[in-house]
Amino acid sequence: MDQAGTDLEATETPKIGRRQQGLAERRRRLVRAAGELIAERENGNFSMPELASRAGVSLATPYNLFGSKAAVLNQLFEGQVRGFNRDNAWMNGLPPTERVLGVVDRLVAAYAKEPTFYRNLVKALYALGTAETAQFASPVGALLVQPLIEGLSSDGLLPANVPKGVLATTLTRLFDATFERWALQDWHTDRLQRELRAGFAMVFYGLFDDVAQARLAEAMKAATPQKD
The missing domain is CATH 1.10.10 (Arc Repressor Mutant, subunit A)
Structure with a gap:
């Protein structure tokens, strides 16, 4: 860590x-x-x-x-995310869909290395009271989602009128909710990947051009949630 x-x-x-x-x-x-x-x-x-x-x-x-205790857990989680995402340069020059799906894939690959630890981290958060839980700020938004959105925007791959803050919040909440389901319901890690890919693809579908939309449609179809 x-x-x-x-x-x-x-x-x-x-x-x-x-x-x-x-x-x-x-x-x-x-x-x-x-x-x-x-x-x-x-x-x-x-x-x-x-x-x-x-x-x-x-x-x-x-x-x-x-x-x-929530602040301790937040520091721990942030350190973990920083550890497996030290550089966002991997996104440079990639098509927009590969950036979006790549963020998901990199996250899941990191969690798959230590699934018990990350599941336990979520369970530790849920053991806190409501007031303390509210203090927990998911590091995924600032460290992964925002760089993704900023990169897409600076490269002219997002419509100028898209509110980046709202987009970042939506993606972060989508991730957090899916991550919690994976942890608390003991989903297989491949199901976490399928559902996150489907969710991120759906959010970005209406923001990209026809070529990118076709790729996202393929990803959504391939990532259709299934029963484990």
């Missing part, structure tokens, strides 16, 4: 004090401990005292540094 520069750059870069370094290290330990506990538990759930004990910090530390 996880530069060397010129003398001028070194002078302009503020040094992190020991206190800040200590706080950052304790945050990393807490996030790492959360990942370990989620991986070990059948339902992914753990208490804040268990988290503090595993990280070797006082009980107050997780609350002081994160404020809530």
Whole structure:
């Protein structure tokens, strides 16, 4: 889960004090401990005292540094997404449909490597109260969906009048809902891929030209949800 520069750059870069370094290290330990506990538990759930004990910090530390368990889980999930999507350059020059379906395929490929961990992460979120769950912000929107939309827009592949914020929110909610079903109902990972491909293809179908629409229609037909 996880530069060397010129003398001028070194002078302009503020040094992190020991206190800040200590706080950052304790945050990393807490996030790492959360990942370990989620991986070990059948339902992914753990208490804040268990988290503090595993990280070797006082009980107050997780609350002081994160404020809530949801914030710890959010940091953990964001780190995972950043880890398997370090660069969006793979989309450069691809046809629009291959970008849309490629985002889905890359996500699913990452989750397929550690399905139990990601299922447990969702279960841990569902064990929280409503107020805490509301604090969780899916990192998929900012780290994957928005770069997809920005790239399509800057390359002139989306109509200029399409509200990008609404499009990003729709795709993120579609992903989150499908991901939750996969985790809570123990779908096969290939079903997650089929349904996400179908959903993303349907959202973009009316936004692309005829050639792209034909490709998306094929994807929707091939990705028609089936019973496992």
